[in-house]
Amino acid sequence: DQQVKQNSPSLRVQEGRIxxxxxxxxxxxxxxxxxxxxxxxxxxxxxxxxSSIKDKxxxxxxxxxxxxxxKHLSLHIVPSQPGDSAVYFCAASSGSARQLTFGSGTQLTxxx
Amino acid sequence: DSGVTQTPKHLxxxxxxxxxxxxxxRSGDLSVYxxxxxxxxxxxxxxxxxxxxxxxxxxxxxxxxxxxxxxLHSELNLSSLELGDSALYFCASSVVGRSLDGYTFGSGTRLTxx
Numbered sequence: 001d002q003q004v005k006q007n008s009p010s011l012r013v014q015e016g017r018i019x020x021x022x023x024x025x026x027x028x029x030x031x032x033x034x035x036x037x038x039x040x041x042x043x044x045x046x047x048x049x050x051s052s053i054k055d056k057x058x059x060x061x062x063x064x065x066x067x068x069x070x071k072h073l074s075l076h077i078v079p080s081q082p083g084d085s086a087v088y089f090c091a092a093s094s095g096s097a098r099q100l101t102f103g104s105g106t107q108l109t110x111x112x
Numbered sequence: 113d114s115g116v117t118q119t120p121k122h123l124x125x126x127x128x129x130x131x132x133x134x135x136x137x138r139s140g141d142l143s144v145y146x147x148x149x150x151x152x153x154x155x156x157x158x159x160x161x162x163x164x165x166x167x168x169x170x171x172x173x174x175x176x177x178x179x180x181x182x183x184l185h186s187e188l189n190l191s192s193l194e195l196g197d198s199a200l201y202f203c204a205s206s207v208v209g210r211s212l213d214g215y216t217f218g219s220g221t222r223l224t225x226x
Contacts, residue, residue, distance in 0.1 A: 006154075042219050043114060043204070046214040046216075089155065099157045102147075102155040104153055
């Protein structure tokens with residue numbers, strides 16, 4: 001039972017355009033959400049997070065939106081750059097859990 | 113360099129064998145997490161240690177075990193290996209035992225069972 005789902009295994013975007021990566025979750029106890037980026041041969045690196053008390057968090061070119069009623073979050077990258085090409089993982093945790101539950105990842109390719 | 117060191121980077125072994133994966137957390141981090149990433153899968157949580165004690169357990173097989181030593185490094189032991197155990201194994205660390213801090217991941221150990 002996948003509690004965190006990323007239904008798009010891949011996404012291709014032109015440089016300078018917006019990239020939108022989506023994530024759905026089923027566990028209503030999740031109250032903290034994170035995005036990680038992973039390059040080949042490296043471990044995932046933390047990108048941005050959002051608490052369930054917010055619906056938006058912005059950090060430079062990266063913005064995460066949370067829609068609790070739909071149990072959906074998205075990561076927007078504007079403008080997209082070729083260096084953003086990587087696998088993006090959505091992750092979630094609940095207040096009582098000490099570990100993160102990850103989605104299966106989306107491979108983003110930004111074309112020059 | 114994230115500060116989390118995993119060794120070895122690559123490991124090829126035969127079915128039925130036993131291997132040990134090692135993780136040194138980032139300096140000052142007390143909590144260590146182990147994750148498994150199989151082909152086209154997300155990261156599956158295996159186990160967490162905090163300051164030497166087991167804190168949480170995920171979908172870790174009985175053939176797998178882990179421990180965290182007084183110097184805070186951790187080892188993941190995989191025994192009676194099967195072909196399906198082939199995966200990337202990641203270690204992550206954080207200062208305290210809560211995921212709100214975010215994790216720092218190592219670069220992983222790629223295990224191939226033949």
